[in-house]
Each structure stands twice: as structure tokens, then as C-alpha cells.
Amino acid sequence: MNGVIVAGTDGSAVADEAVCWAVDDAARRGAPLRIVHAVEAWPYGASGFSASGTADFAVRAGERMLTEAARAAADRRPDAVVTTELVEGAPAAVLRDQATAAAELVVGSHGVSAVTGALLGSVPAGVAGHVDGAVVVVRPSMADPYGGIVVGVGDSEECEPALAFAFEQARLRGCPLRAVHARRTPSRVSEPGPDRTEDEAPRAVADRLAAWRERFPTVAVTQDMACAPPAAALVDASGRAALLVVGSRGLGAVGSLILGSVSRQVLHHARCPVAVVRQAPLRSSPAGHR
Ligand SMILES: Nc1ncnc2c1ncn2[C@@H]1O[C@H](COP(=O)(O)OP(=O)(O)O)[C@@H](O)[C@H]1O
Ligand SMILES: [Mg+2]
Structure with missing residues (x-):
């Protein structure tokens, strides 16, 4: 799991924080960091000659931005291998x-062109849930550096990649993991009987967590059951967390939606960095079937 970590920068203060987050994680994982800046107005045609002065300026500004970001990352973590593109x-x-x-x-929640009151920039909205694996959206300086990892545990298999990511982060940081399962109303109580009066939801969550506890025996896990809308419970928990981890969608997600409603609300309102983790489709599935 030492694949490259990619951080996007537009030179904004929030992007600087995203790069800091990314280089910390790169150092923790022993993975290389690549800092990327995209230039839309590309001045060079096939000939390699610049066609427009404005676009030329964008390239030079981008190069400067990348040099500064790489220097800041290397100063912060001299042990990390940092490249730019x-x-x-x-x-x-x-x-x-x-x-x-x-x-x-890794991207910032906002960038240089932050619209007043916008809950999320267009770049994080255009990447979270759109790619396999983890997209981390970093918010400006709101995380509790002493907080643990919080992970949202849903009812379906869809949260397994989020659990894998959350356990790994807790192990790498040596910090506790809080698994939050929330529902609006108390869950159905099983048919009465000597062993069956317990609420089913916490047991299902505990079962789901059991396999992960076994694989990560050093991680201290607490299981929280919240009687609240899931997004509200997770946003509340984010106030005391270093990182909040969610899957890209849950059982309720409508087929055409890229992001489930909980993940979207959490991205808009969380008070710490949020990792949205999407499962890669099964490669073995027959062509044309997803
Ligand atoms: N041109 C770019 N190249 C690479 N990453 C970018 C670029 N623009 C934005 N980003 C990334 O996306 C984050 C959010 O920026 P963006 O969605 O553009 O918000 P805003 O609308 O506030 O500018 C930035 O903090 C940065 O991490
Ligand atoms: Mg922008």
C-alpha cells in the first residue's frame, strides 16, 4: 500500500493545508507524494510554442506554486519523497x-475562487465519490489534532472500504477509532425471547467491526450508537476528530447519484478533514455488468 499520494493545489491557503495533510500521510505510510496543479488555459500547441501571453502566465504561476508547495512539504517532512506535476x-x-x-x-474543501457561503468547492465535489479509493477533503484548521478517527458504519457492505481505510489510519497514527452507527429512530427490537431482546443494529455493527478488529489488533475501537439522522451524528462527532471517514454511498443511495446523501452532507458540514472511500468495482465481473 505504498502507492503515490496525489495532492491538488491552486496555491490557496486551504490547498496549502491539503498539501500538509498529504505529506504527513505520505511520511506515515512511507509513500511518495505528488503535488499536482492543473492549468486549463494551456498555451502550447503541438509545436511547443506559446500562443497566448495570459496562458503563458498561468503556466509560470503554476510552476511557482508547485515549487513553493514542494518546498513547504519537504520542510515539514524532510523524510518524504515529493515530486510535482x-x-x-x-x-x-x-x-x-x-x-x-x-x-x-487529497484536495482542499475550497480554493482561490471561494464563493462566499459555498459549502464546498467544485473540485472536491467533482472528485469525491467519482474515483475508486480514498479522496480526502481537507478543511481549514478545524481538526482536533488530539482527536481520533471517526468512521460512519452503515447497514450495507458499501462501508467496508471506509472501514479498511479508517482502521489503517488509526493503526498508522496509533490513535483510537470511533465507529458511529446512527439511525433516526431506535431500530426494531427483535421478537421477545431470552436472547433476543437486544437491539439488532448494534449487534450487526459489532459483527461488521469484529473482522476488522481481528485484522488490526492494536487499534482501540469504540462503538457508538446514535439516535439521530446519520449525517448530523457524524458532523457532531467530527468536532472532536482528526479525521472522519465515510463510504461514498449507502443502501439508500439512488442509482444515478455519485455520492450518497450522508457523504454529501458530511462533506459540506464536517469540522475536520473527511475521507470519502469508494469501493473499486469487482474486476472479475462480466464485461458490461457493474
Ligand atoms: N487548478 C487546480 N489544480 C489542482 N488542484 C486544484 C486546482 N484548483 C483547485 N484545486 C484543489 O481543489 C481544492 C478546492 O478548490 P475549488 O474547488 O476550485 O474551490 P474554489 O471554488 O473555492 O476555488 C483546492 O484547495 C485544491 O486542493
Ligand atoms: Mg477554484
């Missing part, structure tokens, strides 16, 4: 493309 194209499309061969993609 300037790429032509729309930022979200470029980063989606880069993510296909990366272990993780």
Missing part, C-alpha cells in the same frame, strides 16, 4: 485521472 486540463478532470493510479487523492 503541471498538467493541462480542468482541475477536477485532471485529478480524477491522476487518482486512477494513486493510493489516495
Whole structure:
């Protein structure tokens, strides 16, 4: 799991924080970091000559931005291997493309053109849930550095990749993991009987967690059952967390939606960095069937 970590930067303060997050994670994992800046107005045609002064400026500004970001990352983590890449194209499309061969993609929640009141920039909205694996969206300085990892555990298999990512992060950081399962109403109580009066949901969650506890015996796990809408419970928990991890969608997700509603709300309102983890489709499935 030492694949490259890709961080996108537009030179904004929030992107700087994303690069810090990414280089910390690269050092933790012993993985290389690639810092990427996308330039939409690419000045060079096939001939290699610049066609427009404005676009030329964008390339030079991008190169400067990358040099500064790489220097800041290397200062922060001298042990990390850091490279940079300037790429032509729309930022979200470029980063989606880069993510296909990366272990993780890291972006800021906002960027240089932050619209007042916008809950999320267009780049994180265009990458989270759109690529296999983990997309980490870093918010400006709100994480509790002493907090643990919080992971949302749903009712379906869809949260397994999120659990894998969350356990791995807790192990790497040596911090506790809090698994939150929430539902609006108390879950159905089983038919009465000597062993069957217990609420079924916590048991199902405990079963789901059991396999992961076995694989990560050093991680201290607590299981929380919240009687609240899931997004609200997770946003609340994010106030005391270093990182919140969710799957890209759950059981309720409508087929055509890229992101489930819980993941989307959490990306808009969480008070710490959020990792959205999407499962890679099974490669063995027959062609044309997903
Ligand atoms: N041109 C770009 N190249 C690479 N990454 C980018 C670029 N633009 C934005 N990003 C990444 O996306 C994050 C959010 O930016 P964006 O969605 O553009 O928000 P805003 O609308 O506030 O500018 C940035 O913090 C950065 O990590
Ligand atoms: Mg922008």
C-alpha cells in the first residue's frame, strides 16, 4: 500500500493545508507524494510554442506554486519523497485521472475562487465519490489534532472500504477509532425471547467491526450508537476528530447519484478533514455488468 499520494493545489491557503495533510500521510505510510496543479488555459500547441501571453502566465504561476508547495512539504517532512506535476486540463478532470493510479487523492474543501457561503468547492465535489479509493477533503484548521478517527458504519457492505481505510489510519497514527452507527429512530427490537431482546443494529455493527478488529489488533475501537439522522451524528462527532471517514454511498443511495446523501452532507458540514472511500468495482465481473 505504498502507492503515490496525489495532492491538488491552486496555491490557496486551504490547498496549502491539503498539501500538509498529504505529506504527513505520505511520511506515515512511507509513500511518495505528488503535488499536482492543473492549468486549463494551456498555451502550447503541438509545436511547443506559446500562443497566448495570459496562458503563458498561468503556466509560470503554476510552476511557482508547485515549487513553493514542494518546498513547504519537504520542510515539514524532510523524510518524504515529493515530486510535482503541471498538467493541462480542468482541475477536477485532471485529478480524477491522476487518482486512477494513486493510493489516495487529497484536495482542499475550497480554493482561490471561494464563493462566499459555498459549502464546498467544485473540485472536491467533482472528485469525491467519482474515483475508486480514498479522496480526502481537507478543511481549514478545524481538526482536533488530539482527536481520533471517526468512521460512519452503515447497514450495507458499501462501508467496508471506509472501514479498511479508517482502521489503517488509526493503526498508522496509533490513535483510537470511533465507529458511529446512527439511525433516526431506535431500530426494531427483535421478537421477545431470552436472547433476543437486544437491539439488532448494534449487534450487526459489532459483527461488521469484529473482522476488522481481528485484522488490526492494536487499534482501540469504540462503538457508538446514535439516535439521530446519520449525517448530523457524524458532523457532531467530527468536532472532536482528526479525521472522519465515510463510504461514498449507502443502501439508500439512488442509482444515478455519485455520492450518497450522508457523504454529501458530511462533506459540506464536517469540522475536520473527511475521507470519502469508494469501493473499486469487482474486476472479475462480466464485461458490461457493474
Ligand atoms: N487548478 C487546480 N489544480 C489542482 N488542484 C486544484 C486546482 N484548483 C483547485 N484545486 C484543489 O481543489 C481544492 C478546492 O478548490 P475549488 O474547488 O476550485 O474551490 P474554489 O471554488 O473555492 O476555488 C483546492 O484547495 C485544491 O486542493
Ligand atoms: Mg477554484
